Amino acid sequence: MSTHTLGAAMPATSPGRLLTLPPTLPQHTPAGVVGNTPMLWIGEPFCDTRQGFWAKLEGHNPGGIKDRTALYMVERARERGRLAPGAAIVESTSGTLGLGLALAGITHGHPVRLVTDPGMEPLMARLLAAHGAEVHTVTEPHPTGGWQQARRDRVAELLADDPAAFCPDQYNNPDNVAAYGPLAHELIAQVGRIDVLVVAVGTGGHSAGVARVLRTFCPHLRVIGVDTTGSTIFGQPAGTRIMRGLGSSIHPRNVDYGAFDEVHWVDPAQAVATCRVLASSHYATGGWSVGAVATVARWLSRTRPATERIVAVFPDGPHRYFDTVFNDDYCGEHGVLGRAPLDEPDEIGDTRDRTVTRWTRCARVVDPRAFAASAEEARR
Template sequence: MHHFAVPTAVPSAPAQLLADAKRPVHTPAGLVGDTPVLWVGEPFTASGSGFWAKLEGHNPGGIKDRTALYMVQAARRRGDLLPGSPLVESTSGTLGLGLALAGVTYGHPVTVVTDPGMEPLMSGLLTAYGTEVQMVATPHPVGGWQQARRQRVEGLLAAHPDAWCPDQYHNPDNVAAYRPLAHELVAQLGRIDALVVSVGTGGHSAGIGTVLRGFFPGLRIVGVDTTGSTIFGQPAGTRLMRGLGSSIYPGNVAYGLFDEVHWVAAPESVWAARALARCRYATGGWSVGAVALVARWLAGRMPAESRIVAVFPDGLQRYVGTVFDDTYCRRHGLLGHEPASDPHEITHPSEATVTCWTRCTTVVDPLGATRGQQRPAEVSR
């Protein structure tokens, strides 16, 4: 059992009381960053194994606070975004909160385009922060809800020439924004042997992975996607999970970084997120559950002294009506599906359409002929 440390001496000067405290901040942007890492071990993992979780839910809105602030600041510096001009973007939620924060910080009105899958809690939070929420009514016949949202954004930009869209899927600033997060991990842990990270727009996986690989050339990087996502070469399918996966091909995905990819299904993610909540208190939604499941498996197969980091993009608050709601989960058939001890294995993403937790050590850019990136991963790593 762990206990709180009891101070044995009274500080001799008031300044010493602030030695471990965060400094006062003058703008909301100062609330972002310097998030904690938490050890996740048994009973979530097998005895003697575990991993470190980077808790990005300790940011005001989640991990995408970092990229929203960075993209807006960079656009203002270049002159692409003029003072007071509107921000317009497509989002399933988390970036919306980050843009709301950036809008308040820098003085920009914000409009986000989403779809009926956005949780009412998230829509309410965005509205509370002064963000206009527009919702598309029908999915695009090929690109699904994601493409439908992007088309609405294009229409808004055409109607408001002074508006600016961050385009999180293809904006390289979305990648650069995560350097500080990677530096925090190095400072907090000293050495990192493996990184487990979800992949959606490709921003934080590329940004964190590139920096950490520079520090640790032998770093094993494991990407986590959802079933029904096209990012790593699977056919598009119905996706219940939000925050990871895509029905388009984001330009920010750094395929050459990954040693392997895992696809996780919604019921498996729900099991892991709920198990985390019960045994470690720190948890989150779809992305956190999927990442934790893969990190748990990896921790049981790498040497006990290995330092594995899993990035948890947000907390559980926005998921109280979905992942942690029994009625919702029963309606979608998400309960009672404890994952297998090991993932299914395929040798190439085109080998089969995956419907449950599946691993592949050949990582291929589906647009390889166009983008020139295709890299078989090293199975021995």
């Protein structure tokens, strides 16, 4: 197995540029250990001979990649006076951001109220409660906006009951994007030149924030967005989704559509197969997002020029998915076992060509809100 790791102390190789990292919280505290996550080379046998990519292991943060944005959004809100000392934090989450907000609440002394739905992994709900968060679970999906909108509606109710409470609103808060500048700097310090960045897209925060900063160092950078089937982010119709941590049934304002060179939708069966092969070949794996991102990064390592340097962001680790991704009974019940994974994606020329149900790519990325605006204008 070809496996190498990189720490965060390597100097950048971009000439004439100095890295200025933002101040961090004191080390040896829970929040102080967020960031400076390792980089792992994913090569054989997961990839073919002399092929591979670098994986940024964000699962080495206490709760995952969203520790970064949870702390940042809370700290900025406190600085601006939007979050008073001791006031509650209220937010909708599928899990990982909730862990980050629990960490922020412990760090800065705020009670945390989280709204989720029945699809949350059992361990995640228990972890959130163990970390002191108050967990509210909606019981019915919204008629058109699904579970995501149902959660947001419950958040609005909780905020109405407590006017002093603060909602970070991860889908639309620009601080969610700004929070990932340090992650981009870490990538440059660890790898130097980056030609292709592969990122999952959910709220749009880390894809927009990392791409924006990386392009100041690597103007030629190609950004590949990874979504799930059944997600509306890139213009597909809403469908049933069991993959959590990526995808959406709404159009988050933080998604930077202009940053993407292409998008891939990955289905649950493909993601599960990839997660399991990664686990057995590299002892580094994760949940749905990791399986989807690694699927696309492996294909890119085979199809892009051998001289290109590919970096994939792995948002979390495997431990919270013992009862879903790594549970044969769960996967069997949801029809994601026993299907041979694809080696190549299907292709469509436009995100509206047809509804995709398995791994598919599209090299034309547009903002679906522009289509909606055009249709509304035509009706007038």
